[in-house]
Amino acid sequence: MNLQVQKVEPETPLVDVMDGASRWQIPIHEHGFIALVDSMPRLVPEGQTADQAIVQAARVSYGAGTKKVNEDRGLVRYLLRHRHTTPFEMIEFKFHISMPIFIARQWIRHRTANVNEYSARYSILPDRFYRPSIDNIRKQSTTNRQGGDEPVEVGTAEQFLELLAKAESNYQEYLNLSEKGVARELARSVLPVNVYTEWYWKCDLHNILHFLSLRMDPHAQIEIREYAVAMFELIKPIVPIACEAFEDYRLNAVYLTGLEVDALRNNKPLDTTNKRENNEWEAKKKQLGLVD
Numbered sequence: 001m002n003l004q005v006q007k008v009e010p011e012t013p014l015v016d017v018m019d020g021a022s023r024w025q026i027p028i029h030e031h032g033f034i035a036l037v038d039s040m041p042r043l044v045p046e047g048q049t050a051d052q053a054i055v056q057a058a059r060v061s062y063g064a065g066t067k068k069v070n071e072d073r074g075l076v077r078y079l080l081r082h083r084h085t086t087p088f089e090m091i092e093f094k095f096h097i098s099m100p101i102f103i104a105r106q107w108i109r110h111r112t113a114n115v116n117e118y119s120a121r122y123s124i125l126p127d128r129f130y131r132p133s134i135d136n137i138r139k140q141s142t143t144n145r146q147g148g149d150e151p152v153e154v155g156t157a158e159q160f161l162e163l164l165a166k167a168e169s170n171y172q173e174y175l176n177l178s179e180k181g182v183a184r185e186l187a188r189s190v191l192p193v194n195v196y197t198e199w200y201w202k203c204d205l206h207n208i209l210h211f212l213s214l215r216m217d218p219h220a221q222i223e224i225r226e227y228a229v230a231m232f233e234l235i236k237p238i239v240p241i242a243c244e245a246f247e248d249y250r251l252n253a254v255y256l257t258g259l260e261v262d263a264l265r266n267n268k269p270l271d272t273t274n275k276r277e278n279n280e281w282e283a284k285k286k287q288l289g290l291v292d
């Protein structure tokens with residue numbers, strides 16, 4: 001069989017969504033960073049953004065006829081609003097990220113990405129540790145058992161930093177153990193979880209937006225939030241329409257439960273004695289400007 005590849009010239013000249021750069025990088029804290037290293041699509045018709053890949057995919061299912069009635073922006077916003085998710089999976093981003101191991105542990109829970117991590121079995125971990133600034137050493141929150149709150153007293157913060165430095169001083173012992181022939185896969189266990197790791201992380205836009213909705217949320221730990229906010233900054237210029245729709249319909253939206261709709265509609269208390277649910281309703285009422 002004679003298979004012939006036909007190469008079709010684009011109708012409009014194509015431009016690089018990353019402006020020809022090899023990476024777009026944002027430093028995080030002293031040693032961390034998040035870098036966008038590739039995008040699919042990488043080339044888009046001049047005058048358009050990568051959002052066009054969402055529109056292109058959606059029009060396969062809706063047919064060319066919709067082109068007349070829907071503007072591209074309106075279509076992307078409709079798709080996101082109505083959770084028609086697969087067109088968003090047509091776009092992918094690849095990142096190179098350096099972060100403390102305790103953040104990587106939270107990040108890796110997002111299972112829909114493709115990940116390749118630095119191997120501390122194969123190589124020595126670099127001497128890089130995360131240290132929060134003194135005003136970011138938080139008190140345990142009294143309302144959120146998973147969260148931190150305002151800064152602790154200065155004396156306590158200093159004591160914490162001293163202990164952190166002590167844990168980090170194990171790094172020299174780690175090197176010594178490796179030199180004495182202890183396998184790197186075991187020697188690393190003397191290091192604290194604020195040591196940095198790095199990985200390549202590739203994910204489609206639908207799942208990135210899911211990641212961002214969870215990790216840009218105030219309930220997420222501040223350290224991972226900083227990476228998530230930076231990730232959003234990196235993709236925004238490439239898919240501005242999808243990002244604007246995400247902000248409007250997900251990030252800044254308020255989701256109401258059936259009980260909350262009932263309470264709002266009938267101007268009555270929430271029909272549950274569950275304390276957490278009532279607290280959540282109070283927080284939403286504040287967000288909606290219904291109470292001070």
Ligand SMILES: Cc1cc2nc3c(=O)[nH]c(=O)nc-3n(C[C@H](O)[C@H](O)[C@H](O)COP(=O)(O)OP(=O)(O)OC[C@H]3O[C@@H](n4cnc5c(N)ncnc54)[C@H](O)[C@@H]3O)c2cc1C
Pocket residue numbers: 109110111112113146207210214215219220221
């Ligand atoms: C503030 C916060 C606190 C958290 N606290 C804890 C904690 O205390 N303990 C803990 O263990 N985890 C905790 N997590 C992690 C959390 O439970 C999720 O594992 C994590 O947020 C990833 O979410 P996901 O599964 O929706 O995302 P992904 O893994 O990216 O998956 C995306 C979506 O794909 C689908 N999916 C993926 N894999 C499967 C599958 N195997 N089967 C069916 N559907 C699938 C689901 O619809 C899922 O929502 C916390 C997360 C946050 C944001």
